[in-house]
Amino acid sequence: MDQPISAQTLQQRQRMKFALAGAALLALIVLAWGINRMLSPSIDLSDIRVAEVHTGSIANTINASGVVIPVHEEQVPSPIQTRVARVHVKAGQEVAAGELLLELDDHTVQLAIDNLEEQIAQQEIRVQVLTLEMRQKQKQLTSEIELLRLDLESAKVRLGRYQRLEKIGASSAADLNAAELVVKRTEIELRQHRESVADARQATQTNIQGAELQKSILLKELEQQRHLQAQTKVRAPFAGMLTWVLADEGASVGSGQLVAKVSELHNYRVEATASDFYARYLEPGQAVRVGYSGQTLAGRVQTILPEIQNGTVTLLVTLDKPNYSLLRNKLRVDVNIVTEQKANTLVADTGPAFNGRGRQDIFVLDGDMARKKQLDVGLGDGRAVEILAGAKAGDRLIVSDVSRFKHLDAFRVSR
Structure with missing residues (x-):
């Protein structure tokens, strides 16, 4: 026959149910937490x-x-229209002040220098010729003046003789007038010759001054051309680094075109x-x-x-x-x-x-x-x-x- 279940057994069964329910709830929570971690964004x-x-x-x-x-960088331009003859330094190298960087063809500048030197020589010769001509002219006029002075003295002597003869009635008035005219004409010619000497000297000096002025102008042009010729030897303006250079030998360059660039170091x-x-x-x-x-x-x-x-x-x-x-x-x-x-x-x-x-x-x-x-x-x-x-x-x-x-x-x- 059936026996009644003891209270102790009922309590154990009750505790077992609670334990199973708790375990199921915990598992559900853990599962939800895991799903949340899997699905929620994270980094x-x-x-x-x-x-x-x-x-x-x-x-x-x-x-x-x-x-x-x-801070300091200088660009070196070509002074003339020419070509690159020779390059001495490569870009990136340190250079000293005045160091030769490259050479430009100076043929056209040299021709201009030769032409100017010839023109200067011509002006010097012209000054010499004008000086010589002035001396010759002065000598000629001086000789003529001396002859005219003799003629004047002779005319005055002749005039004095006629004046004495006229006082004693031994000479006619026409002869006396003729002698006076000769003296006046000779005095005029002598004065004109003396003025010619001064005029010739002044004219010659003016021509010489013109020649000297032309020579001075040519000398300045010559100095300018020689300065251009010196610039065809392109040198470093100061100590630094050659940051850029036109390295193609034979390349054509225009007047003012950049051929090198030097920068200050440090x-x-x-x-x-x-x-x-x-x-x-x-x-x-x-x-x-x-x-x-x-x-x-x-x-x-x-x-x-x-x-x-x-x-x-x-x-x-x-x-x-x-x-x-x-x-x-x-x-x-x-x-x-x-x-x-x-x-x-x-x-x-x-x-x-x-x-x-x-x-x-x-x-x-x-x-x-x-x-x-x-x-x-x-x-x-x-x-x-x-x-x-x-x-x-x-x-x-x-x-x-x-x-x-x-x-x-x-x-x-x-x-």
């Missing part, structure tokens, strides 16, 4: 970059691209270009940070060129260390122009997650979850940004590009 911590908010200083900067250029500055959008924020004297190969060089804006080309503004930057060992001509560098600075403010390292200034959504790391927060971003210097509101010191911001999660309020970060 590995090693795949993102995290920046911690801290108190510090920051400067607002304008990013620009820059090229290192020499003395550089930066030519930077920025968007014309920032032109109104740029001023001479602003601090500049020049970055290359992990190094940062300090400098100042020296000049802002007034012309805007292709939507960019160009400025020249002087460096505090223009002779820095890593600087090279035409080296491309990053330029950050400081327009504003702040101290004792909340800052964080920048990254692709930030998009300029203003309010924007940034994910903040909270344990193994990244939660979206709205931050107010202020200044930025290319390396860090200012956090005006939305975060506190110690918060860890995801600064990597996580735009694929922008539609979520949170996502999981696995370690």
